[in-house]
Structures are given as structure tokens and as C-alpha cells.
Amino acid sequence: MHRYRSHTCGELRAADVDTEVRLSGWLHNRRDLGGILFIDLRDHYGLVQLVARPGTPANEILGSLSKETVVRVDGRVSARGAENVNPELPTGEVEIEVAEVEVLGEAGALPFTVNTEDGVNEERRLEYRFLDLRRERMHRNIMLRSQVIAYLRREMTALGFHDMATPILSATSPEGARDFLVPSRMHPGKFYALPQAPQQFKQLLMIAGFDRYFQIAPCFRDEDARADRSPGEFYQLDVEMSFVEQEDVFRVIEKVMTDLFTEFGQGREVTSPFPRIPFREALLKYGSDKPDLRAKLELTDVSHIFADSGFKAFAGKHVRALAVPDTADRPRKFFDQLGEFAVEQGAKGLAWVRIGEDNALTGPVAKFLTEDDVARLVAEVDGRPGTAVFFGAGEFDEVSKIMGAVRVEAARRAGHFEENVFRFCWIVDFPMFERNEDTGAIEFSHNPFSMPQGGLEALRGKDPLDVLAWQYDIVCNGVELSSGAIRNHEPEVMYEAFGIAGYSPEEVEREFGGMLRAFSFGAPPHGGIAPGVDRIVMLLADEPNIRETIAFPLNGNAQDLLMGAPTEVEEARLRELHISLRKPQAKQER
Numbered sequence: 064m065h066r067y068r069s070h071t072c073g074e075l076r077a078a079d080v081d082t083e084v085r086l087s088g089w090l091h092n093r094r095d096l097g098g099i100l101f102i103d104l105r106d107h108y109g110l111v112q113l114v115a116r117p118g119t120p121a122n123e124i125l126g127s128l129s130k131e132t133v134v135r136v137d138g139r140v141s142a143r144g145a146e147n148v149n150p151e152l153p154t155g156e157v158e159i160e161v162a163e164v165e166v167l168g169e170a171g172a173l174p175f176t177v178n179t180e181d182g183v184n185e186e187r188r189l190e191y192r193f194l195d196l197r198r199e200r201m202h203r204n205i206m207l208r209s210q211v212i213a214y215l216r217r218e219m220t221a222l223g224f225h226d227m228a229t230p231i232l233s234a235t236s237p238e239g240a241r242d243f244l245v246p247s248r249m250h251p252g253k254f255y256a257l258p259q260a261p262q263q264f265k266q267l268l269m270i271a272g273f274d275r276y277f278q279i280a281p282c283f284r285d286e287d288a289r290a291d292r293s294p295g296e297f298y299q300l301d302v303e304m305s306f307v308e309q310e311d312v313f314r315v316i317e318k319v320m321t322d323l324f325t326e327f328g329q330g331r332e333v334t335s336p337f338p339r340i341p342f343r344e345a346l347l348k349y350g351s352d353k354p355d356l357r358a359k360l361e362l363t364d365v366s367h368i369f370a371d372s373g374f375k376a377f378a379g380k381h382v383r384a385l386a387v388p389d390t391a392d393r394p395r396k397f398f399d400q401l402g403e404f405a406v407e408q409g410a411k412g413l414a415w416v417r418i419g420e421d422n423a424l425t426g427p428v429a430k431f432l433t434e435d436d437v438a439r440l441v442a443e444v445d446g447r448p449g450t451a452v453f454f455g456a457g458e459f460d461e462v463s464k465i466m467g468a469v470r471v472e473a474a475r476r477a478g479h480f481e482e483n484v485f486r487f488c489w490i491v492d493f494p495m496f497e498r499n500e501d502t503g504a505i506e507f508s509h510n511p512f513s514m515p516q517g518g519l520e521a522l523r524g525k526d527p528l529d530v531l532a533w534q535y536d537i538v539c540n541g542v543e544l545s546s547g548a549i550r551n552h553e554p555e556v557m558y559e560a561f562g563i564a565g566y567s568p569e570e571v572e573r574e575f576g577g578m579l580r581a582f583s584f585g586a587p588p589h590g591g592i593a594p595g596v597d598r599i600v601m602l603l604a605d606e607p608n609i610r611e612t613i614a615f616p617l618n619g620n621a622q623d624l625l626m627g628a629p630t631e632v633e634e635a636r637l638r639e640l641h642i643s644l645r646k647p648q649a650k651q652e653r
Contacts, residue, residue: 067135067167073109077156079140084159086111087135087167089197090128092178100125103178104136104159107202112149112158113138121161131177131197133168136161185610190624192615204612208600211327212279215300215596218319224277224302229264231257231281235574241285243295251641257283260593262512263578265303266550269589270581276303279596285621291542291598293609294621299545300599303591309533309549312590313337313489316537316547320594324485324539327603337487337537345490346459350383350467355541356486358474360385362466363444365454374431376414380456383466384444387477390417391449397476398426401453404472408465414454418446428454471541485602487539492516495532496563507564509534512578513548515560522559537594539602547592554582 067087075084088106095101098117102125103110113136115122121136128134138159149155174190175183177197188195195201216226232255235242242256258264260282268276280301288294300319304312321335338356345352348361365384369377390397398415405413416426422441424432432440444452453473455466474480495515497508505527513532515521521530533549551557557579561571572579600612610616617623637644 071108072104072106072111073153075111075140075154075157075159077142080142080157082140083137084140085135085137086159088133090125090130090132090134090170092130093125095126098122101158102161104134105197109154110152111154112143113161114141114158115161119161121164124164124166125161128166129170129172131170131173131194132166133170135165135167137163186618186624189610189616189618192625196614201611204600204604204606205614207327207604208596208612208614211323211600211603212596214323214326215279215319218322219277219300219302222275222315222319224275225273227268227273227276227278229258229261229268229278229280233258233264236260236262243283243285246640246642248640259284260299261301262510263575265301265591266512266552266578266589267581269303269305270552270584270586272305274305276591277301280593288617288619288621290608291601293597293613293616294619295617298596299593300596301591301593302547303589305587305589307549307588307590309491309535309590312547312549312592313535316592316594317487320487320537320539320544323599324603328485330483332484334484334486337489339489339491341492342490342494343492346463347383350463350465350470351541352490352536353538353541353543354467354488355471356488357481357484357540358471359479359481360387360470360474362470365440365443368432368436368439368443369456372431372433372436374428377454377456381459381462382454382456383462384440385453385455385466385470385473386444386446387451387453387473387479388447389449390451390477393451393477398451401469401473401476405453405455405465405469408468409461410455410465413469414456416440416452418448418450418452420448422446422448426451485539487537490536490538491534492531493534493536494528495530495534495560496527498528504565505563507560508532510546510548511561511564512550512557514551514556519553519556519559522556522563527563533590535592537592542598542602544598545592545594547590549588549590552582552586552588554579557582 064085067085069085072086072088086104088104091103091105091110093100093102100115100122102113102115104113115125136159138161140157141160143156143158173194174187177194180198180200196205220226232245235256236259240259242259245255245257247253247255261278261280265276278301280299281296282299283296286294304315317335317337321333324333340354342352345354347364350362363384363386366382369382402413414428416424416429418441419425422437424437440452446452453469455462455469494508495513496505499506509532513534516531516533534546535548536546537544551560558568558571597609597612601609604612606612615625622628
């Protein structure tokens with residue numbers, strides 16, 4: 064018999080009764096019933112119940128060991144009585160009569176329980192992540208991640224894509240976030256950058272003639288954490304294709320995402336085809352460029368109705384309305400709670416009216432509207448008796464953000480929200496450029512390597528803020544999974560686009576010389592996208608925090624509490640790297 068096991072803890076069934084077995088695993092839980100010990104033994108594959116009878120050496124040993132101790136047990140499989148069968152366990156029809164025990168790794172005092180999902184401080188969980196990963200939920204999430212990645216590799220290969228690696232040590236790139244820099248020992252004063260994305264390299268692979276590339280690519284960005292963004296590193300399904308237009312990319316990714324979410328979505332419905340929503344329309348109707356389409360409500364621009372009304376609080380402001388049907392029986396508490404939610408999002412309040420019979424309005428704003436205003440408002444929001452209309456007013460971006468959140472919350476509270484579905488969409492027609500609010504300068508709004516719609520003619524003939532790009536985002540249930548674009552592949556277009564963004568030709572050549580050279584030797588039209596693996600798993604696992612889908616994540620302050628990173632480096636190593644430190648001065652107490 065094998066030194067450690069003849070079977071795993073999850074594979075024994077009724078057909079194995081009377082079989083002599085050897086198992087190894089962790090002591091998951093223990094119950095003492097009149098001197099008889101019942102022990103749940105756990106390994107990667109599942110749980111099985113052990114039985115140690117009173118007066119046996121096995122009973123004495125197993126009764127003294129702490130939970131999470133690793134043991135090897137020998138014994139015989141026996142059938143459980145009908146009244147003791149556990150239908151929730153695959154091994155629930157059998158138990159192991161233990162004859163012999165060997166302790167392989169004794170566990171000390173545990174910082175938290177492993178066999179339950181009791182609430183534990185996240186910092187504590189990350190400090191002891193190896194224990195946290197033993198929990199059933201966390202183990203399931205990490206296995207789901209592994210299965211998703213394996214599925215993606217199979218699917219992309221079947222579609223004719225080739226898995227190719229790109230460099231980790233490279234040059235800096237304007238991807239919109241801070242680079243992680245790596246000092247060069249051999250080239251004093253110079254630094255490599257960890258890739259924010261394999262953007263330039265995957266384009267170079269297309270120019271080299273490989274046609275269809277993919278990679279489960281590690282990416283590194285020195286940015287703050289969010290619930291759906293892990294600081295430091297993340298992984299994405301990086302894709303690039305030659306001789307394609309926007310719809311070609313969409314067809315491939317829609318198939319992959321539909322198949323993937325159907326395979327791992329546990330019966331949840333997946334929309335297909337994905338609707339295409341222009342960026343500006345998304346902001347107007349949903350208040351966000353990553354709309355949650357499970358909420359079956361839309362916003363309406365009603366600024367023109369209030370432009371000349373007697374309601375001075377809305378005068379001269381952008382006003383967005385949200386119509387919520389079927390509120391005739393809703394108590395005042397419903398309106399007050401939505402108002403409190405809006406304030407939490409940054410609003411000063413949430414004005415509202417309710418449409419009654421004959422389109423008569425009630426509510427705080429009703430008295431400021433003329434009969435003509437009421438008629439126009441009811442028509443604009445397609446109002447019916449029993450419909451409540453909520454209003455947000457202010458600057459366009461501010462109102463979009465607040466009312467976008469109110470839209471989803473109102474849909475949840477009023478029963479206009481779909482549960483247990485995956486609602487995908489494409490956001491298209493992004494502006495190529497935007498104006499920096501602080502400096503007033505024109506900057507790239509998305510990916511600087513994108514092809515502008517209209518090409519060189521649009522760059523030279525239009526106001527830069529009116530130029531749209533062949534850029535797109537894929538969104539699912541309000542979570543942006545990825546940005547993508549049809550790439551610019553013409554040197555002249557690249558010089559012009561970067562010139563509008565404030566780069567001189569010399570700066571373009573210095574920063575992107577490799578790309579420019581490649582474009583000058585026959586570059587095919589090409590495009591791609593890179594859906595985030597971490598966010599995909601987060602949605603499939605129905606986890607609100609992305610760290611719950613990563614085996615060893617950094618915490619919200621970009622620290623590895625398990626390994627103690629980042630760490631200080633001894634002076635000798637710094638000298639070898641030609642680095643001297645300039646730490647910020649500590650604030651003096653007054």
C-alpha cells in the first residue's frame with residue numbers, strides 16, 4: 064500500500080464497503096458521542112467521516128490532537144446506518160473504522176477557525192492566508208479560478224489562437240497607471256518597468272505575422288485597491304487578431320464569454336448577443352460607462368423642462384430623471400431611504416414626484432411645475448399612474464455618477480432588478496481625447512494606440528474632443544471586464560494623435576521607437592482586447608471583493624501580510640544597484 068494513501072478523502076462510496084484503506088488529510092472537525100469519536104478528515108478532494116471506538120489506540124491519539132493536524136489513518140470502510148447517512152456529502156453513506164493513526168504534521172493553536180465561515184478580520188486572514196485557503200469557500204474559489212483559466216486556454220486554442228509569452232522586464236508605457244520600476248544593476252541609473260499590459264508586444268506579434276495571439280498575461284500597476292481591483296498585479300486573457308474590424312473581435316469574445324459563463328454560471332442565464340451601447344448614451348441612460356443592465360430602469364435628460372421652471376434649485380443645471388413604475392403602494396419610507404442613499408453617494412438630496420390619476424403630480428417638486436411642464440415630463444419619462452420620478456441636478460458627470468447608483472438601488476428596492484443572470488454589453492464609440500480638468504491640456508481618454516474613427520482626416524479636421532476612437536469595453540453586471548480597441552497601425556496617424564496629446568515627434572520616437580519602426584515595415588490592421596481573469600472569477604463566484612478569488616493577494620494598502628512585502632533592502636544591495644534612498648520626512652508634532 065502507498066506510504067500515505069490508497070484513496071482520497073472525497074472518493075469513497077458505498078461500493079467500497081469492507082475495503083481496507085489508507086487516508087491522509089487534516090482533522091477538520093471532531094465530535095465525542097459517549098466516548099465514540101467521530102472525526103471529519105479533509106483533503107483537497109473532500110471530507111470523509113472517521114470512527115474511533117473507545118479504548119482503542121486510535122481513539123486516544125485522535126482525541127488528543129488539535130484541529131488541522133495532518134494525520135495518516137488506516138482502517139476499514141463501513142456503511143453508515145440509514146438514519147446516519149449524510150446526503151450533503153458525496154461520502155455520506157460510509158465511514159472509516161480507524162485501526163491505526165500516524166501524526167504527520169501537528170497543528171498549533173489556530174488564529175481563527177477553519178471549519179466554519181465565521182467572520183474574521185481580513186488582515187488576519189491575509190496574514191494566515193495558508194489557513195484561510197483551507198476554508199471550503201476559499202478552496203472552491205481558487206479551484207474555480209484554475210478551471211476558468213484551463214477552459215479559456217482550451218477555448219482560445221480551439222478558435223485558432225496561439226498561446227505566446229511576452230516579456231516581464233521592459234520599458235515604461237503610458238497605460239494610464241504608475242509603473243512598477245525595477246533597477247538595472249548592469250546599467251546604473253536605468254530601470255526596467257513591469258508591464259502594465261503586454262500592449263506593444265502583442266501588437267508587434269501581429270506585425271510579425273502571427274495573426275491570432277492569446278495569453279493569460281500577468282499585469283502590474285501601482286494603483287490603489289478597490290473592491291473590483293487588486294493592487295499590484297492582476298491577470299487578463301490578453302487577445303490580439305490581425306485583419307479584423309471591431310465586430311470580428313466582438314464575435315470571438317462573445318462566444319468565449321457566453322460559453323465560459325454558461326459552463327461555470329451554475330444555471331444563470333447569459334445574454335447573447337451583447338447589446339452595443341455608445342459611450343455617451345450609456346452615461347445619459349445609465350449614468351455610467353459600465354452599466355448594470357440587470358436594473359430595468361433608465362435615466363432621462365429633463366434639463367430642458369426645468370430650464371425655465373419656477374424650481375430655482377434646478378435652474379441652469381443638468382437634470383436627470385429616473386422613472387420607477389409601480390410605486391402607488393410604496394410608503395413614504397421608500398422615498399426617504401432612496402434619498403438617504405443618494406446623499407451617501409454625494410447628493411445634497413433627492414427630489415421626487417409621483418404620478419397619479421389623470422397625470423396629477425404629488426411630491427415635493429410638483430408645485431413648481433406648470434401644467435405644460437407636467438405634460439412634457441410625463442411624456443419624456445413615459446410615465447403612468449403609480450410611477451415615481453426621482454431627480455438629480457448638477458454638473459453632468461456628478462449627476463451621472465449619483466443617479467447611476469440611484470438607478471440600480473431603486474431597481475433593487477422596487478422589484479425591477481433581475482437576479483441570477485449575467486447581463487453583458489459592449490460600450491462603444493469612446494472619445495479619443497479628453498481635457499484634463501486641472502491643467503486644461505488635451506489627453507488620451509483611453510488607449511493611446513487606438514485607431515481614431517475617420518483616421519488621419521478626423522484628427523486633422525475635427526475638434527479633438529469630437530474625435531471618436533475604435534475603442535470598446537465589455538461590461539457584465541456593472542463590472543468592466545476589459546477595454547479593447549482596433550489599433551492604429553500607421554506612423555503618420557500615430558504622430559498626429561500623440562501630437563494632439565502634447566507629444567513632440569522626438570518624444571514619440573524616443574518613447575515608442577520600436578512601434579514606429581515596426582509600422583514602417585508593413586503593419587496589418589489589427590485589434591484586440593484583454594478581459595480580466597480576476598473579475599471574471601469574481602462574478603462567477605458571486606464574490607463582492609476581488610481578493611476572495613486570488614490565492615495570495617495584497618491587502619488594500621498593497622502589502623503582502625503573509626510574506627511581509629514590501630521590505631526594506633540592506634545598504635550593500637542598494638549600493639550594488641546604484642540607488643540611494645530619499646525617504647519622506649516624518650511630520651513633526653506641534
